[in-house]
Amino acid sequence: MPRLMSPLRPRYMRKPPEEASAEPAAQAPDTRQQEQPAEPEYPETVQVSEGTFRQVRDDSLVLLSQGIEHRLVRSEEGPFQIFVVPEMEAAARLQLELYHRENPPKEENPPIPLSFSLQPLWVLLAPILVTLLQFTDKINLHSEGVSDAAKVLKGEWWRSLTAQTLHGDARHLASNLLCGYIVMNMITFRIPLLRLAPFIAVAAAVANLCVSATVQTDFRSLGFSTFVFAAIGCLSVIEFRLMPKESHGMLRRFAPLCGAASLAVFLGLGENADILGHAYGFVAGLFCGFIPKKKSLRWGTPLSSADGIGLLMYYGLYLLAWKLALG
Numbered sequence: 001m002p003r004l005m006s007p008l009r010p011r012y013m014r015k016p017p018e019e020a021s022a023e024p025a026a027q028a029p030d031t032r033q034q035e036q037p038a039e040p041e042y043p044e045t046v047q048v049s050e051g052t053f054r055q056v057r058d059d060s061l062v063l064l065s066q067g068i069e070h071r072l073v074r075s076e077e078g079p080f081q082i083f084v085v086p087e088m089e090a091a092a093r094l095q096l097e098l099y100h101r102e103n104p105p106k107e108e109n110p111p112i113p114l115s116f117s118l119q120p121l122w123v124l125l126a127p128i129l130v131t132l133l134q135f136t137d138k139i140n141l142h143s144e145g146v147s148d149a150a151k152v153l154k155g156e157w158w159r160s161l162t163a164q165t166l167h168g169d170a171r172h173l174a175s176n177l178l179c180g181y182i183v184m185n186m187i188t189f190r191i192p193l194l195r196l197a198p199f200i201a202v203a204a205a206v207a208n209l210c211v212s213a214t215v216q217t218d219f220r221s222l223g224f225s226t227f228v229f230a231a232i233g234c235l236s237v238i239e240f241r242l243m244p245k246e247s248h249g250m251l252r253r254f255a256p257l258c259g260a261a262s263l264a265v266f267l268g269l270g271e272n273a274d275i276l277g278h279a280y281g282f283v284a285g286l287f288c289g290f291i292p293k294k295k296s297l298r299w300g301t302p303l304s305s306a307d308g309i310g311l312l313m314y315y316g317l318y319l320l321a322w323k324l325a326l327g
Contacts, residue, residue, distance in 0.1 A: 045071060045083035045084060045085055045086075046083060046084060046085075046086055046089050047081050047082065047083055048070070048082050048083070048084055048089060048092045048093055048096060049081065049082040049096060050079050050080070050081045050082075051079060051080065052079070052080065053080050055080075056072060056079075056080035056081070056082055058099075058103075059082055059096055059099070060072055060082060062095055062096060062099045063082070063084075063092055063095065063096075066091070066095050068084060068088050068091060068092050068095065069084070069085070069088070070082050070083060070084045070088075070092065071083045071084075115189070116185060117185055117188040117193070119184070119185075119188050119192065119193040119194060119303070120180065120181045120184035120185050120188070120193060121181075122194065122311060123180075123184060123193060123194075123197050123314065124177055124180055124181060124184075124224075126165055126314070126315060126318050127164065127165045127166075127167070127173070127176070127177075127224040128173070128177070130145075130165035130166065130318075130322075131165065131166060131167045131173050134166055134167070135170075139326075141162075141166060142166060142222075144162070144325045144326060145159060145162030145163060145165070145166050145222075145322065145325050146159065146162075146163055146166060146220050146221070146222045147159045147160055147162075147163035147208050147211070147212065147220065147221045147222060148219075148220050149211070149212040149215050149216060149217060149218070149219040149220070150217075150218065152208075152209065152212040153212055153213065153216065156325075157205075157209065158320070158321035158322075158324040158325055159208075159321075159325065160204075160205040160206075160208035160209050160212070161201070161205045161317055161318060161321035162318070162321045162322055162325050163208060163221060163222045163223070164201070164204055164205070164208075164222075164223070164224050164226060164227050164318075165224070165318060165322075166222040166223070167222065167223055167224070168222065168223070172223060173224075176223060176224040176225050176228060177224075179225075179228050179267060180224060180227065180228045180231065183228060183231045183232050183235060184231055186235055187231065187234065187235050187238070190238050190242075190292075190297045191238075191292050191296060191297055192302075192303045192304075192307045192310075194303075194307040194308070194310040194311045194314070195292070195307055195310045196234060196288055196291065196292070196310075197310055197311065197313075197314040198310055198313040198314045198317060199288045199291055200227060200230045200231050200234055200285060200288050201227060201314055201317050201318075202317070203230040203233075203234075203281070203284035203285050203287065203288050204226040204227040204229075204230045204281050204284065204285075205317075206280075206284050207226050207229075207230065207277055207280035207281040207283075207284045208221065208226055208277060208280075210280045210284075211274070211276050211277045211280055214276060215276070221274045221277055223274070225274065225277070225278060225281075226274070226277050226278065226280075226281040227281070228267075228281075229264055229267075229277075229278045229279075229281035229282045229285065230281040230282065230284055230285030230288065231285060232260050232263060232264055232282060232285060233260065233264075233281070233282040233283065233284065233285025233286040233288070233289065234285040234286070234288040234289045235256075235260065235289070236256045236257050236259070236260030236261070236286070236289065237256075237257070237285075237286050237287075237288070237289025237290060238289045238292075238297055239256035240253060240254065240256045240257050240289070241289065241290075241294055241297065242294070242297055243255070243256060260282075261282070264278065264279075264282045
């Protein structure tokens, strides 16, 4: 019989049907047990590199050229990472340091695909509920919650918060909801909005206090627009921090700030607009953009159950302010 033989055997070499059908049935349980792949067991490893796919790919080639075994994975937060066994950590870090010294890694800020989040709706729910209750005229919310400069300077600081949840009419409410959703939805591209919502609310309240301290006359204001402009300032700083320094010169880094400032001017002007409040809100929101860590912004942070604390703090601020206003 030749050693190389076709799998299509002649009829006289085939087994009888009874034996052929019985043999696979008897071996079926063993075959199933052998076909179950065991989960790979990796030894204890340490991380030596992290970055985008392009950056980690270059680091992987460096380690391969030096014969250093490693494992490349992608974390749940987004970046790619390289792991090596502890015995090779020192050698791997040395080779990567030498390579980065001659070829400094360039920062990247890839575009993010458009998506829509439900997180802004949780934030916008506060002004919606209070404004609808205001329109019913069952409770006198307008006089008790509007930001009156004279009363604020006398110690009624809570008006700087309650005024954010009041609106003059349905058109005023709709414009703030639309602009607010667009801006806050863009913030969710980088970090969960619920983590920054209480800080932006405080920034908007500080802006209203600054307006009262600046005007010091018979001046009243209301509306969620101060919060929206604080969110615009926060978003501009976040994008400014993520802009690579080497891309098209230093002036390119200031594009987010200039674009946000232009948008604030375009949206902040109007016949009955609180221009001073919008300006103070934008400036106060700039400080909110420095609160999250740059690493969490670069890769995007998934929403977690701990973000519910931020939502409770956000609603807690308005509940406390309205309790003081109505109590």
